[in-house]
Amino acid sequence: MLIESELAEKFLFEYQLVMTYINNGKIPEGLADFVALRDELYNCISEVKANMSHAVSRELLESLDNAIYGRFIYLKKYKDGYVFLHPNSNQYYQVKGLTSSIEEICPEYSVVDTAILPFSDELICDGLLVPFNASFGSAMKKEIRDGYWLSKKNGTLNKIA
Secondary structure, three states: OEOOHHHHHHHHHHHHHHHHHHOOOOOOOHHHHHHHHHHHHOOOHHHHHHHHOOOOOHHHHHHHHOOEEEEEEEEEEEOOEEEEEEOOOOEEEEEEEOOOOHHHHOOOOEEEEEEEEEEOOEEEEOOOOEEEOOOOOHHHHHHHHHHHHHHHHOOOOEOOO
16 A cells, blocks of 8 residues: 555655755665664754755645654554554554555564654655564454554544545
8 A cells, every 4th residue: 555656756855855954965875874864853853844944845844743753563454554553652553655565564563663644645654664673472463453443443543534
């Protein structure tokens, strides 16, 4: 479940501009650079908003301001999108990917660092998934899955559209 390719290209282009700004004008090289810069990004959103409004869309700046960044549990792909649990808040998020299927990047019930943000009437994962070596037993997976179904049933599943 991916967003339209034009939207993905727009997001990635502007996201790279922001990362380049944070990297003192140097284009990041490779995934490790982007991951390290993302850590910095979510600590200086106010600065980015103040200094990048001429270079990137207001939409991206608002998206960054409303992002949830940190540790998540990726459950799996469902019919309407990929589901993540933010364990700190016990909130479930149904998102779309950018250019690659999330299930190709990490297995079901994986602990990952990523960012989830609204963009163009979609809730997306920023595409930078940093996995951790953790596994869950069947009872824990069931508990996580049941939490998802409960959030879907009672209307607390975070999604757009």
